[in-house]
Amino acid sequence: MTTDKKTDTEKAGDGSVRAVERALDILLAFSAQDSELTASEILKRVDLSRPTLYRLLYTLEQSGFVTSSGEPQRFRLGPSVARMAWAWSASLDIARVAQPIVRRVWEETGETVALFVPRGNLRMCVAELQSPQPLSFRRGVGYSERAALGASGRALLAWTDPSPEQLVALCEGLPTEPAQLKKELAQVRKQGYATSRNELIKGAVAVAVPFFDQSGRVAGSMGIFGPDVRMDKARLEELAQLLLRESQQLSELLGHGRSTPA
Numbered sequence: 001m002t003t004d005k006k007t008d009t010e011k012a013g014d015g016s017v018r019a020v021e022r023a024l025d026i027l028l029a030f031s032a033q034d035s036e037l038t039a040s041e042i043l044k045r046v047d048l049s050r051p052t053l054y055r056l057l058y059t060l061e062q063s064g065f066v067t068s069s070g071e072p073q074r075f076r077l078g079p080s081v082a083r084m085a086w087a088w089s090a091s092l093d094i095a096r097v098a099q100p101i102v103r104r105v106w107e108e109t110g111e112t113v114a115l116f117v118p119r120g121n122l123r124m125c126v127a128e129l130q131s132p133q134p135l136s137f138r139r140g141v142g143y144s145e146r147a148a149l150g151a152s153g154r155a156l157l158a159w160t161d162p163s164p165e166q167l168v169a170l171c172e173g174l175p176t177e178p179a180q181l182k183k184e185l186a187q188v189r190k191q192g193y194a195t196s197r198n199e200l201i202k203g204a205v206a207v208a209v210p211f212f213d214q215s216g217r218v219a220g221s222m223g224i225f226g227p228d229v230r231m232d233k234a235r236l237e238e239l240a241q242l243l244l245r246e247s248q249q250l251s252e253l254l255g256h257g258r259s260t261p262a
Contacts, residue, residue: 022048023056027065027077036074094220094254095127101250102127102222109239111226112136116152118218121170123147123156135227137204148174148181151196155208155221158188193240197228205231207240211247214255222247
């Protein structure tokens with residue numbers, strides 16, 4: 001016989017998720033036209049009791065996601081939202097600048113081409129053009145994956161020189177040992193590009209290179225993905241050289257190599 005009873009931990013988890021959903025509803029109540037709202041105005045847009053609304057507003061204000069002032073009290077989005085918007089718009093700017101280069105690589109290779117940017121110990125896809133061929137692979141814009149996994153992740157890490165502590169964090173929960181990852185990253189940096197085969201998707205092969213911003217930091221990686229039947233060693237080397245040329249142009253568009261005014 002089955003039962004629908006939940007443990008106290010599961011119930012607490014459900015409550016936490018619901019609280020997050022309610023907090024997001026509050027943030028989404030604001031818009032360009034309604035940048036300031038009273039509690040009563042927010043209540044018209046979200047299905048909450050007044051005590052719950054004030055409790056969530058207090059939590060959001062403590063974290064900088066909303067601010068308040070005046071009498072009656074009026075709320076507006078806070079600096080934490082601005083920081084998140086800046087991080088997202090920075091990714092969109094890179095995707096916009098890189099668009100013609102990504103398309104050029106896609107047209108020349110006929111394979112899936114994607115652009116990734118670092119997000120802590122993750123990498124996130126901000127642009128992708130899927131191969132028009134029947135057998136192809138895609139992950140989609142917004143897809144995130146551990147940076148220690150896959151060619152596009154290791155192409156990011158190889159030029160960041162992670163510390164021993166960072167290597168441990170990058171490998172946490174993965175079969176890869178920190179010493180092994182360090183050795184792999186050294187090899188990637190030596191040859192100038194990263195490759196992977198059957199690592200995240202069975203039958204998929206990838207080759208990726210980094211690109212850099214004005215300060216010389218790694219801004220992201222650009223990768224080509226295809227099935228192993230089309231990606232032998234000679235083809236990978238050919239694609240790697242193409243990516244290296246195009247990533248250099250992308251780095252230049254992002255200001256890498258330009259002298260900074262005194």
